[in-house]
Amino acid sequence: MPMNANDIEKLIKAGIPDAEVTIRDLAGDGDHYAATVIAESFRGKSRVQQHKLVYDALKAQMGGELHALALQTGLPER
Amino acid sequence: MAIDQFIANEVKSNDVVLFMKGTPQFPMCGFSGQVVQILDYLGVPYKGLNVLENDELRNGIKTYSNWPTIPQLYVKGEFVGGCDIVREMFQAGELLSLMKENGVPVKDSAPAA
Numbered sequence: 001m002p003m004n005a006n007d008i009e010k011l012i013k014a015g016i017p018d019a020e021v022t023i024r025d026l027a028g029d030g031d032h033y034a035a036t037v038i039a040e041s042f043r044g045k046s047r048v049q050q051h052k053l054v055y056d057a058l059k060a061q062m063g064g065e066l067h068a069l070a071l072q073t074g075l076p077e078r
Numbered sequence: 079m080a081i082d083q084f085i086a087n088e089v090k091s092n093d094v095v096l097f098m099k100g101t102p103q104f105p106m107c108g109f110s111g112q113v114v115q116i117l118d119y120l121g122v123p124y125k126g127l128n129v130l131e132n133d134e135l136r137n138g139i140k141t142y143s144n145w146p147t148i149p150q151l152y153v154k155g156e157f158v159g160g161c162d163i164v165r166e167m168f169q170a171g172e173l174l175s176l177m178k179e180n181g182v183p184v185k186d187s188a189p190a191a
Contacts, residue, residue: 047163048145055146062146068109071162 003066004030008058012037015057020076026068034070042075081138089152093182094124097139098149102126109161110149116168117151121185122177154180 005023012021012035020038035054042050050073055062062069079087089095094117100106102114102124117124129136129148140146143157151158153176158164167173177184 047166048157048159051159051163052145070109072166 003061005033008033008035008061008066008069011059011061012054012057016041016053026070031066032068033066034072036072036074038074038076040076042073047073081134082142085135085138085142086155088125088127089155092125093154093180094122094177095152096124096126096149097129097135097152098126099128099130101128106130107148109147112161113149113151113164116164116173120168120174120177122182153177153182 005025009021009023013019016037016039018039018041022036024034026032026034037050037054042053045053051071054071054073058066058069096102096110096113096117098105098107098110098113100110102118105111105114114126127135129139136148139148139150143150145157145160147160149161149164151160151164158173158176159167164173167176174184
């Protein structure tokens with residue numbers, strides 16, 4: 001079952017409270033999204049660790065309800 | 079052999095391993111296809127393992143790395159990342175550096191990092 005972009009954003013923010021989340025629906029089918037997640041709490045973490053934090057926030061949705069999420073993570077500009 | 083032992087053995091006995099949907103010749107998913115294109119562009123020798131042929135492998139690799147998605151790229155037994163991370167590293171020249179640091183042969187024509 002597809003997820004809507006708001007639900008994805010809410011889940012990510014629940015897991016990473018300081019995250020700035022931008023979501024794009026790539027195919028318009030509620031199943032393929034691109035998310036950019038910017039958070040100060042990513043500082044000092046590797047890309048794999050940053051992506052894992054986002055996946056942890058999305059919990060079981062990833063790979064199940066949510067088929068495809070292109071993910072980009074980064075730090076806020078100071 | 080248990081699936082985690084099979085995976086551990088594959089990533090230790092091959093310098094570069096890609097767990098993917100489909101094969102390097104016929105990727106069955108756009109994300110897997112992107113990583114194949116990047117590895118082919120760099121001219122890196124790698125072993126592709128098709129998780130669609132084996133449900134045990136498809137689930138086992140997610141548990142092994144504690145990473146929920148496929149493709150997954152391993153270099154010298156270490157998990158490097160999925161499609162997005164591999165692409166970002168490639169664009170930043172970091173993937174080429176990683177291969178060279180690990181003694182993985184790359185094509186001469188690949189631009190220097």
